[in-house]
Amino acid sequence: MLITCPYCGPRDVIEFTYQGDGNRERPQPASQDLDAWNAYVYDRLNPAGDHNEIWQHSGGCRTHLRMVRNTVTHEISSTGFARGDHNAAARHKAGGKS
Amino acid sequence: MAERQSPERQLPERLSPLEPVFHTGSHGNFEHGVDVILTETRPGSILQLAAWPGAEKQLIEAIRKVTGLALPDGAGGGVAKDGKAVFGFAPGKFTVVDEAEGLASAFAKVVTPAIGTITDLSHGRTAIRIAGPKAEWVLAKFFAIDFALPAFPIGAGRSTTHHDVFAQIQRSGADQFDVYVFRSFARSFWKALCHASEEVGYEVQ
């Protein structure tokens, strides 16, 4: 599988580390809402189809990426830097109910 | 770190991590010609510079001011000449190399906290040069990146990995590459590089 890093270009998946479901929203640091924390720490979407994911190009430029990957076909339909695109999950909830 | 003092008196020579396995001369299948030359370039300074988002241009200008090297546009762009080299390896991040020591102090004056950070890796990275007509061939045994000239122009840099060995690679000539690896892995990587070069014949200089 190849992942196109927005900085390094297409690289083998072996250079990347999966860093989790990109749909999670971390509560405000001081939040005491345990349900929200619980959802953030433990709840994961597991769609058969497009999924919002966070990957790190750990064997390359080490930046974190937000990707939409189809969990059935492995097709990656979009890739971008996680930094500076912090709210991408809110805009594109692939695999969500929308 | 950035403010490591420049030495007032002559320092002892740094020890190379390759010392016991660095054997000059021709090796491997060299009877049919030497197709790669391996060496350790031992630059005096290796720095990592990082710009805050939006301050990249200022950092590139600072690099030009200190080293005289003008970075070309684009991800992974770089240039190497006159014993100095610079290339981008991540968004807003650059590796700068100089034969001479003391590059960190030179940058400390121009890279202000508003621009970004300076990290001195002069001891932490080992620079291995592989040159010759089969340099691309030998490196392709290790790294899953495209070494062909159109895909990897002269001066450009790449960050990649061979198993656990993280590497930054700059193409410093048409058939010459400088590979920067973590010092602790350098001996292991050097041995593997020599092993992989046996087939084409190699010379250690």
Next chain:
Amino acid sequence: MSPRRTETGGRIDRLRTIRFTFDGAPYTGHAGDTLASALLANGVTLFGRSFKYHRPRGLLSAGVEEPNALVTVLRGEVREPNIAATMVEIYDGLVAVSQNRFPSLAWDVNAVNQLGGKILAAGFYYKTFMGPVFGPLKGTRFWMFCEHFIRRAAGLGKAGIAADTSRYERMNAFCDVLVVGSGPAGLSAAKAAADQGARVIMTELEPRFGGSANWSGETIDGAPAADWAARTVTQLEGHDTVRLLPRTTAWGYYDGNTIAALERVTDHKETPGKGEPRHRYWAIRAKTVVLATGSFERPLVFPGNDRPGVMLAHAGERYANDYGVLPGDRIALFTNNDSAYRSALALKKAGAAIVAIVDVRPELSAEMRSLATEAEAEIVSGHAVVATEGGKALSGLKVQRFDMNSGTLSGDARSIHANCLLMSGGWSPTIHLASQAGARAEWNADRQAFLPPKPTQQQWIGAGAFNGSFSTVEAITEGRAAGLSAAGATGAPAAVPDVEATPGNPDPAPVFEIKAKGKSFVDFQHDVTAEDVRLAHREGFVSVEHLKRYTTLGMATDQGKNSNVPGLAIMAEALGKPIPEVGTTRFRPPYSAVSIGSLAAERFGDLKPERLTPMHDWHLANGATMYSAGLWFRPMIYGLAGETIEQAYVREARATRESAGIVDVSTLGKIAVQGPDAGEFLDRVYTNMFSTLAVGKARYGLMLREDGLAFDDGTTWRLGEQDFLMTTTTANTGKVMQHLEYFLDVIWPELKVTVTSVTDEWAGAAIGGPKARAILAACVTGTAVDNTALPFMGIVRGQIAGVPVMICRLSFSGEMAFEVYSGAGYGTHVWEALVEAGKPFGLVTYGLEALGTMRIEKGHVTGAEIDGRTTARDLHLDWMLSKKKPFIGSAMMDREGLIAPERLQLVGLVSLDNRPLNGGAHIVEELDAANPHDSIGHITACCYSPALGKHIALALVEGGKARHGTRAFVSDPLRKRFGPVEIVSNHFYDPDGSRMHG
């Protein structure tokens, strides 16, 4: 002259004679021969014994699909079994042996299995060896009894036990166009793409490029096809953007248009070149792949179709035209299609007598009739072969009138005398790679074959026989179009090539099997007969996937290259369904056998790279026994002559506490945390405050995970207002780095902080003990090291041996101790200067064992206690949990289950029977060695403590703190270690820290 070698013809080099042995007998062949063609030329017809029935088997094919003629090649002590003789290029000194026979190939005792054919039918093993166990020899116990004999009788070649000393390599390649296959279609595609300037790689699994052009006898653009192919290859070699890979099998098609290929670099050589790998594993990332993989001829299924001398029609043609070998001198053919007529004519031209062409079709075209006439062959149309005769070689066959609509036989059998029978059951495109790439094959009723559909995700284009376009003119036309399109060109392809070829209709009659008495083989390699397939159906197997597994059809090393379609056709008939409704199995990698060595490639030996500290060579030169910790190598002990490990570490630890010791701590993870928001970031990452830390000071910090459990600990030094040096445990460095990067990139991108791994920048030496300060004072210049200049957790800069150093006063051993950091290139200089300065003070070097001993005595935690299940409270580190700020894990750490009083908590244990304790041993309240139960915890680390003169341990015990002063027991039934312990505080030694604070 060999008995079967023709006078002229073939692409072998008749001037070069090559000597080799097969089953110990010497043979000769010519350069360009395969083991198969060379043995065939020598009159050898018997190549192996079949898998189950031990039937004699000869060559079925001339290529990669060969199911029968599998041999073992020996190179010294190293043996490689199950290689098709058709794929072995002979070289001087080649040693090959046949397989699956005892005591010899010609006389095999297990051939009696043929008599037990009914017993060994499909599902024999399942039926015989499964099920309830009644009596002494039923079911699985019966299997255990029989296994030895069956394993010896069944199966193929034996794997060797000698270590393979060959070198294997991996190679990464990139191209615009990868062309798989170098027949007329592949060559044309590669040429068209290369002429457009594209970067092209062409793989060919055989030694010679050209595919069928090498033996078709056709003429392309006025030249013999083989010359056309050679000329095209020369043109391709002229492009420096083209890489041609002969002897290279593209075996896997993966996501992102990544193709795995195996290049057999030296298998054909007597001795490999220096440093040359035996096999090269190519990982090719291609923008577009052109699949020009051709097609396989199918056998017909009829009784005795596996007898030596029965061969695929094109294979016979190829042996004659490519290798100058006649598979027989009286040849009969049996076919359901036109392509066999070309084969007949080719063999006639090569010098064989064609005695008959048996065709299941009642009506033949005038063109075929004229070809038969030209071959001087009798046409036996509307007939089928119903039996073959002979033993280790064919002597004749029987034919009977056949109605291809009803499949029935009628009339009297007629005998035909022949020593070779060539069969053709139609052609199946080689769609394996397309199938791997996700395309589902589509049945084409005209071609009676599965054809590749349009590609789904992957970027490939098919050409030639792969598409079911079996003529050379179509192959070249489609190849050119594919090459142009793959190179992104839009121009019209060149003019249609001028090809002179034997005419023929590509569509066969829909006949796969002749039902007559006797064993008719579908899968030759796994000995699966047509009757086995029907038996599986009668027993209720209706899915093709189940059929495959029950009968093992298509599951041998050839992966059913010949047998898939006939097997399906027979299954479809049994089910009364059309073939496309029965479906086809999905092909999976690898396309053909791949050496394990090539997959491991350069990862030989220990597989892992080694990480060495700057002082590594000094340690080795000074008697250290090294210990591998993750990828790092660290001194375990510096043993003196005659010392045991325990004696050495006890001496080292004792000397450190009595005078001073020095240890290499360069492996500690070090991360530069820099930038205006560095202090704020550390406040969020650590449970305690760092923004308030003064420049020139260090602080011990603890990190939690988001779920509130402990993650890592270490000291962080403030080197400047915006410049911190974080240290992590050796094992966790990578994880901590990723953790920090994740938060900076994903959660708090607004923070201006960079993190950089500087582990390798610094050499670290920790020097501790009552004399440590005096030793430093003796060798450090440029700074004082007294209590005022260098208080606990203070940092100073100075020089040792002229080298700039940073010294931080902190302690892991519990003694007055200092960590001395210098540039890694100077690490050995500084280390040697410290050791030299320490000599008058009795300084010792110590290793991991003594380090561990002293940390256990102090009750410090490491990865053994921060094990992903413990909280800060469990480890008595709750004093580090700031209440002034949120931090990672602060919201989750107070959950009910994480603060429960019965949680495992860190305690110390003292052995009360003066015997050593074991890591991992359980702790129980009441000892019951016969029936160990009710664990209340376990030991995480243990040692003999020289400071206490006792065997001690750290342990995690339920409600541990409340148990201080009570007695419990260790219960370790595996190592038979039971005995009393006292539960105490984890701070065994100097609990108030007076030694460390001085």
